[in-house]
Amino acid sequence: MTRPYLIKIVSALLNILTGVIVAFIILLKQNWFGSDDITSFIFWTLPIATGLAICGRTILNLFRRLSLVPRLLIIFVIAALISFGWLYSVYFFLGPMINAFSIPIFFLWIAGCFVQLLFLDWRLPKQVKKRSLLQVIFTLLSLPVILIASVYLLFSFSYLYEEATKPAKELYLIPSTFEGPFRVVYGEPCGVDPVIENGRRVLVIPDNGLLIIQPKFKAGIIDNEYYLIDKSGNRKKLNELYDYKDRLTRSPGVLLGGSGSFGRDMPDGSSSSESPTAVHYTDFTLFNKDTATISDRQYSLAQRKFDSLTTALVTDCRKTKAHTMH
Numbered sequence: 001m002t003r004p005y006l007i008k009i010v011s012a013l014l015n016i017l018t019g020v021i022v023a024f025i026i027l028l029k030q031n032w033f034g035s036d037d038i039t040s041f042i043f044w045t046l047p048i049a050t051g052l053a054i055c056g057r058t059i060l061n062l063f064r065r066l067s068l069v070p071r072l073l074i075i076f077v078i079a080a081l082i083s084f085g086w087l088y089s090v091y092f093f094l095g096p097m098i099n100a101f102s103i104p105i106f107f108l109w110i111a112g113c114f115v116q117l118l119f120l121d122w123r124l125p126k127q128v129k130k131r132s133l134l135q136v137i138f139t140l141l142s143l144p145v146i147l148i149a150s151v152y153l154l155f156s157f158s159y160l161y162e163e164a165t166k167p168a169k170e171l172y173l174i175p176s177t178f179e180g181p182f183r184v185v186y187g188e189p190c191g192v193d194p195v196i197e198n199g200r201r202v203l204v205i206p207d208n209g210l211l212i213i214q215p216k217f218k219a220g221i222i223d224n225e226y227y228l229i230d231k232s233g234n235r236k237k238l239n240e241l242y243d244y245k246d247r248l249t250r251s252p253g254v255l256l257g258g259s260g261s262f263g264r265d266m267p268d269g270s271s272s273s274e275s276p277t278a279v280h281y282t283d284f285t286l287f288n289k290d291t292a293t294i295s296d297r298q299y300s301l302a303q304r305k306f307d308s309l310t311t312a313l314v315t316d317c318r319k320t321k322a323h324t325m326h
Contacts, residue, residue: 004124008056008057008120010123011049012049012050015113018116019111019112020042037102038103041101044090047147047150049116051147052116052117057120087105087106166223167222168201170201171200171203173203173204174229174238174254174286175205175206175228175229177207178228178286182205182283182284183211183306184203185212185281186217186281187215188213190212191214193213194213200225210306212317224254228252247287256284258283259282260283261280261281262310263278264276279311
C-alpha cells in the first residue's frame with residue numbers, strides 16, 4: 001500500500017473500526033445496553049476521521065524529528081485534544097442530548113484518533129520538501145472547515161434519506177365526545193384500509209379509542225393533523241402537543257406517545273417483538289376537558305385497561321380474518 005490517498009482512506013476506516021470494537025467490548029459488559037448508540041457514534045465519528053485523513057500528515061510532520069517515545073506521547077496528546085474539541089463541537093449540535101450516549105464517546109474518539117494518527121505516521125512517506133509556515137497554518141485551519149463540511153453533508157444525506165423514507169402523512173378524526181388515551185395498531189391484515197384525503201391517510205378513531213389498520217408501522221419524521229368530528233361531520237382542529245406540560249395551556253390537543261409492541265412466540269419458543277404475530281402500536285392522548293388534569297395514577301390505570309382491550313380486539317380481529325379466509 002504505497003498510494004497516499006488509499007492510506008488515508010484506510011486510516012479513517014481504522015479510526016471508526018477501533019471505536020466500534022472498543023464500544024462492543026463495553027456493550028458486552030453492559031449486557032448490550034445502549035447498542036442502538038453504535039449507529040450514532042459512527043455518524044459523528046465520520047467527520048473527525050475524514051478530517052484527520054486529510055490533515056493528519058501535516059500535523060504529524062510538525063514533530064517528524066522527534067524520537068519514538070516523545071513522538072508517541074505527542075500523538076496521544078494530539079488525539080486527546082482533537083477529540084476534546086470535537087466533543088464540544090458535537091455538544092453544540094446535540095445539546096444535552098449528548099448525555100444520552102450509553103458508551104463513552106470521548107474515550108472512543110481518543111482511541112480511534114490515536115490509532116489513525118499512528119497508522120498515518122507509519123505508512124505515509126515523510127515529506128522531504130519543507131513546507132512554508134503559511135502552508136502549514138492553512139492546512140491546520142482547514143481541519144475545522146472539513147469537520148463542518150462533513151457534518152453538513154452527513155445531515156444533508158440524512159435529511160434526504162428521511163424525506164424519502166418518512167411515514168405517510170396522517171389525519172386523525174376523533175369523536176367530539178372522546179377524551180383520554182387512544183391507540184392505533186398497525187400491520188394487521190384484518191384491520192381497516194384507510195382512505196386517502198388530500199395526500200393524508202385518514203384514521204377514524206372509534207368510540208372505544210382503538211383503531212386497527214392494515215398499513216405497517218413506519219418510523220420517521222411525523223406529519224400528523226388531529227380533528228374532533230361530531231355526528232354531523234363537522235371538524236374542529238386540535239392542537240398538536242409536544243410536551244406533557246402543554247396539556248395545561250394548549251388543551252384541547254393531542255400528545256403523541258410512544259410506539260411499542262406486544263411480543264409473541266418465536267419458533268424457538270422465546271417471545272419477541274420480531275415475531276410475525278407480534279402486535280405493533282402507537283399511543284396518543286387527547287387532553288380535553290377533565291383529562292387536562294388527570295393524575296399519573298389514573299392515567300396508568302387507564303393504560304392497563306387499554307392494553308387488555310388491545311389484546312382482546314386484535315385476537316378477535318385475527319380470528320375473524322382467519323374464519324373469512326376459510
